[in-house]
Amino acid sequence: MPTYLYEIVGAPEGTEPFEVVQRMADPPLTAHPETGQPVRRVIVAPYIGGRWTELTPSGKAAKEKRMADLGFTKYAKSESGRYEKVSGPGPREIGS
Numbered sequence: 001m002p003t004y005l006y007e008i009v010g011a012p013e014g015t016e017p018f019e020v021v022q023r024m025a026d027p028p029l030t031a032h033p034e035t036g037q038p039v040r041r042v043i044v045a046p047y048i049g050g051r052w053t054e055l056t057p058s059g060k061a062a063k064e065k066r067m068a069d070l071g072f073t074k075y076a077k078s079e080s081g082r083y084e085k086v087s088g089p090g091p092r093e094i095g096s
Contacts, residue, residue, distance in 0.1 A: 001022060001023050002021070002022065002024060002046075003019050003020070003021050004021075004022055004029075005017050005018075005019055005041070005042040005044055006018055006019075006020060006029055006039045006040065008032060008037050008038070008039055009037070009038040009039060009040055011037075020033070028040075028041045029041070064086060067087060067088060068087040068089065071089065072088050073085060073087070073088030073089060074086040074088055075094060081095060082094070082095035
């Protein structure tokens with residue numbers, strides 16, 4: 001079920017909108033579920049991410065960069081049996 005964003009009609013600036021999970025067939029809310037104040041649905045662009053969209057980084061380099069941005073270090077085993085850093089903040093090599 002989709003999540004819809006609602007705002008209170010006539011609320012002071014800076015009042016946070018709220019989200020409601022509803023079926024698509026359900027009519028839009030006209031009153032806040034807790035306070036009863038009048039509300040209106042806010043139109044927002046949906047996020048449609050997937051494997052082949054421009055919003056999703058793809059490729060090995062993008063994934064390695066994302067790991068490094070999150071603070072992880074990726075290592076690959078070299079022919080000598082040591083692990084060499086591919087991406088991230090860790091030491092250049094590890095191993096025996």
